[in-house]
Amino acid sequence: MPAIGDFDGDGKPDLVVTDANGNSVRVLLNRGNGAFAAASYGVGKYPNAIAVADFDGDGAIDLAAANEFDNSVSLLLNRGGGAFAAAVNYPVGSSPSSLVAGDFDGDGKADLAVVKADRNDVSVLLNQGKGALAPAVDYAVGRQPLSIVLGDFDGDGRLDLATSDGSDSAVSILLNRGKGGFAMAVQYPAGLNGVALAAGDFNGDGAPDLAVTDGFANMTNLLLNKGNGTFQAPAKFSGGGASLAAGDLNGDGRLDLAVGGPIYTLLGLGDGTFAAALALPRMPGGSVAIGDLNGDGRQDLVMGGGLTVFFNSGLSCQ
Numbered sequence: 001m002p003a004i005g006d007f008d009g010d011g012k013p014d015l016v017v018t019d020a021n022g023n024s025v026r027v028l029l030n031r032g033n034g035a036f037a038a039a040s041y042g043v044g045k046y047p048n049a050i051a052v053a054d055f056d057g058d059g060a061i062d063l064a065a066a067n068e069f070d071n072s073v074s075l076l077l078n079r080g081g082g083a084f085a086a087a088v089n090y091p092v093g094s095s096p097s098s099l100v101a102g103d104f105d106g107d108g109k110a111d112l113a114v115v116k117a118d119r120n121d122v123s124v125l126l127n128q129g130k131g132a133l134a135p136a137v138d139y140a141v142g143r144q145p146l147s148i149v150l151g152d153f154d155g156d157g158r159l160d161l162a163t164s165d166g167s168d169s170a171v172s173i174l175l176n177r178g179k180g181g182f183a184m185a186v187q188y189p190a191g192l193n194g195v196a197l198a199a200g201d202f203n204g205d206g207a208p209d210l211a212v213t214d215g216f217a218n219m220t221n222l223l224l225n226k227g228n229g230t231f232q233a234p235a236k237f238s239g240g241g242a243s244l245a246a247g248d249l250n251g252d253g254r255l256d257l258a259v260g261g262p263i264y265t266l267l268g269l270g271d272g273t274f275a276a277a278l279a280l281p282r283m284p285g286g287s288v289a290i291g292d293l294n295g296d297g298r299q300d301l302v303m304g305g306g307l308t309v310f311f312n313s314g315l316s317c318q
Helices: none
Strands: 002-005 014-019 024-032 035-042 047-053 062-067 072-076 078-080 088-091 096-102 111-116 121-125 127-129 137-140 145-151 160-165 170-174 176-178 186-189 194-200 209-214 219-223 235-238 243-247 256-260 264-266 288-291 300-303 308-310
Touching (some): 024 047, 111 145, 121 145, 160 194
Antiparallel strands (some): 002 014, 047 062, 062 072, 121 137, 145 160, 170 186, 194 209, 256 264
């Protein structure tokens, strides 16, 4: 699974991807003109997701990885120039599969939230300062949660959490009650077999909505936020897969979606609907991320697995 951040502070976005079989993460520093310099760092067993944030408050972007086979997350602090210290592992419970970083308790430090499909819960690890994390606190969600995102869903200025609950065909919303504590999860129907999840304001009303992929039915379902942290019934759009990312791919100021495995783009119309899915047959399957990697002002696509970058030509990615 890829992620994007400026790890060496040179103003160019770099890449990081998990190497599950190698029990490591690969950092690719952007040298410009589409060239990258790679280095690997050991983490726990079978890392399958990654998040980026400044965990120790030094202004440099650090890494966190979810390790499925040893039930932990690894924290790698940036030592400058895009080099990272040895991983420190924190236990979170059985089979972590997705994680996000954000300031949940309002202290200005990045915390972690990790979803665990085998446990049907989310672990929240609050930052104690200098990149040290407190023991995990667990919150129940629906059955087989596979993906997690964050957003201020109820507009109170605090970051909330949402998970895609595959076995319940639903999403769970956990509203932040302050000081890093979360209310009991509330579920909303999201269509069959929800896998990947993305948050963004797809209808321009200022409230973050939720998009959920349904890989089995080849659909992506959109749940519009009513403005108070509750959600409308899902609207269905053709084109689904195992991963999802939101960004403005065609530069019209509206959020679009990139769906991975197989690969589709759904261009947002700005009113909570999408144009017909565009299949990109030359792209390989895998996890997807969006960012401007060559500094031309256009959002590019990054595919996990073999870690392939497709640069945006202005009309498409190539």
